[in-house]
Amino acid sequence: MKQEVEKLTKWLRHKVEEAGANGLLVGLSGGIDSAVVANLIKKAYPDHSLGVIMPCKSEGEDEKHAKEAxxxxxxxxxxxxxxxxxxxxxxxxxxxxxxxxxYEQGAQQLADANLRARLRMSTLYTVGTHQKYLVTGTDNAAEWHTGYFTKHGDGGVDLVPLVHYTKGEVREMAEYLGVPDSIIHKQPSAGLWEGQTDENEMGTSYDMIDRYLKGEEIPEEDKNIIDTLHNRSHHKRQMPAAPPEE
Structure with missing residues (x-):
């Protein structure tokens, strides 16, 4: 894990230098992924890194954990x-x-949640412009594969250092980096509405997604859910569609 952290901090420095930027920032949600990224950007740029806490009708515990991280x-x-x-x-x-x-009443909850994520993205880029910092994302391999992120929201970033790490590997990295236990062991949630949790919304668990990504056998029901999530979120992992050149 020490080698992984060193590799990531070196990569972060390289991308900042390549962009001609001054440093890095991350939105701190109070979750494990953003806590790990907080440590990584601090290691990469001890004097030029920033965490942005952006409550938006949020649970008070989320802000508390963001501050702890x-x-x-x-x-x-x-x-x-x-x-x-x-x-x-x-x-x-x-x-x-x-x-x-x-207006469609059935679309209200998702539209509300996505607006919160996109307001946070706009805020991060506004702060980043002032400091000339790159926006560092927090999506892990499970979230990226299933499309469990808001397009142009938490998916709207410059860098995604954790995108090749499963949720379990992120947890291991968090333990190595000294992330508080209260954050490591909390129920994963985007905090977009009351009682919302990642796994309830996805219909499967991070453990199942991690096993799937490692090529291990999982129940057919979970495999079908993961494949469906991946296929319908294909557009999120692509550049905007354009007609072919003639």
Missing amino acids: AEASGLQTVKIDLTQTHDTLLPAIEQQLKEGGL
Whole structure:
């Protein structure tokens, strides 16, 4: 694991130098993936790295864990509360849709959740522009394969250092890096609505996805769920579609 961490920090430095940037930032959600990335960017750029905490009608525990992750890694943070922005923008959009006869009640929860993720992405890039920092993503191999991220939200980043690591490997890295146990062992959740958890939303577990990615045998039901998630999220892992050149 020491070699993996050294390899990643070296890669992060190379990408920053390649881009002519000054350093790195990450959105701190209070989850294990962002806590690991916090440690990595702090190691890569001790004096030019930043964690951005962005509550948006969030659970208080998430912000508490985000602060714990920052303190444990020594990462400087800034808090930008997006609740008021979200409370202004979402109703305005919905009102205009209703007036135009375009509002669909069944789409409200997902539209709300994705707007929160995209507000956070916009915030990270605004902060990054001020500091000339690259935005570092937190998606792991399981999330990337299944498309468990918001397009142009938490998937809208410059770098994805954990994209080749399973959730289990990220957990091992977190333990090596000294991420607080309260974060390592919490139930994975994007915190996009009350009671939401990653595994309930996906319909399978990270353990099953990890085993699948390693080529191990898993129940057919879980395999079908993972394949379906992967196939329908294909567009998320691609550049915007364009017609072929003539």
